Structure formats: structure tokens, C-alpha cells
Amino acid sequence: MRGFYEDVAFRTNVVAKKTSLHLQHGLERFDVTPEQWSVLNVVDQKAPISQRHIAAFTEKDAPTVNRIIDVLIRKNLMTKAIDAQDRRITSLALSTEGKQKVQLIRNVVEETCTHFYRGIADTELEVYLDILARIENNLE
Structure with missing residues (x-):
């Protein structure tokens, strides 16, 4: 068993990096990062x-999300609206261009994921998700 856990951690890291890189290449034509x-x-x-x-849903810190939102607004993919009753509250939504681009990107992401999970049954992926959730819980 010696080295087994290290091997699991290493393979997990390698697969995560490869997945991110593959997704990044698929998104490049849309001028969007993962x-x-x-x-x-x-x-x-x-x-x-x-x-x-x-920030909560993406599990990113507020400054990172703020930078990403600023870029997406400059790219005309998102809009920002200030609440009429409480000017401290800002609501974000996709612009018309953003909605169109998201649909195109979603198609590419789905194709990419289909490629990633080729030959793996949904039941196996459910077990994998369960294991990942338990590992994540242990890390909390």
C-alpha cells in the first residue's frame, strides 16, 4: 500500500490539469477562459x-469574481443593474450576446465532456462523484 495514496493524489491532479487544459483549448475560439x-x-x-x-457557486474569492465580471462586462457578455430600492445591491445577468455565446460554449463543453467520459457508464460516474464529494468533505 505504500505510495498508493500518493499515486491517487498524483493521478487526480494530472487528470484535473489535463481536463482544464482540454477545456481551455475548446474555449479559446470563444475568447473565454475556463x-x-x-x-x-x-x-x-x-x-x-x-x-x-x-462567488459562492463558483467557489472563488470575491476579488477574483470581481475581476472576471469586469472582463465579461467589457466583452459585452454580461450586464450589471443596480437595485432601485437599495443601491448597494447589484444584479448581474447575461447580455443578449452573452446568452448566444453561452449556448455555443455549452455545446462545446458537452462535446468535450462526452469525449472525457467515453466508455464510462453513468453509474460509474455517479460512484466517482460520490467519492469526490467525500474527499472534498474530508478536505473541509
């Missing part, structure tokens, strides 16, 4: 949404 995609995806599913909630 980090930007994670924010766009959350906003697409949860809009209108606050920056604080985006």
Missing part, C-alpha cells in the same frame, strides 16, 4: 444574481 466560463454558466442558470452568490 474561469470566465464558470461565471457565465452560473449567471446563465441563476440570473439575476449578485456577485456574492456567484
Whole structure:
């Protein structure tokens, strides 16, 4: 068993890096990074949404999310609206261009994931997700 846990940790890290790199290459044609995609995806599913909630859903810190949002607004992929009753509250949503781009990106992400999980049954992926959740819980 010596080295077994280290091997598992190493393989997990290698697969995570390869997955991220593969996704990054798929997103390049859209001028979007995987980090930007994670924010766009959350906003697409949860809009209108606050920056604080985006940070929670993406598990990123507030300054990182703020930088990503600024870039996405400059790229005309997101819009920011200030609450009429409470000017401290800002709601974020996808712009029309953002909605179109998200759908194109989602298609690429789905194709990429289909490639990643080729030959693996859904039941096996469910077990894998359960194991990952337990490992993540142990890390908390």
C-alpha cells in the first residue's frame, strides 16, 4: 500500500490539469477562459444574481469574481443593474450576446465532456462523484 495514496493524489491532479487544459483549448475560439466560463454558466442558470452568490457557486474569492465580471462586462457578455430600492445591491445577468455565446460554449463543453467520459457508464460516474464529494468533505 505504500505510495498508493500518493499515486491517487498524483493521478487526480494530472487528470484535473489535463481536463482544464482540454477545456481551455475548446474555449479559446470563444475568447473565454475556463474561469470566465464558470461565471457565465452560473449567471446563465441563476440570473439575476449578485456577485456574492456567484462567488459562492463558483467557489472563488470575491476579488477574483470581481475581476472576471469586469472582463465579461467589457466583452459585452454580461450586464450589471443596480437595485432601485437599495443601491448597494447589484444584479448581474447575461447580455443578449452573452446568452448566444453561452449556448455555443455549452455545446462545446458537452462535446468535450462526452469525449472525457467515453466508455464510462453513468453509474460509474455517479460512484466517482460520490467519492469526490467525500474527499472534498474530508478536505473541509
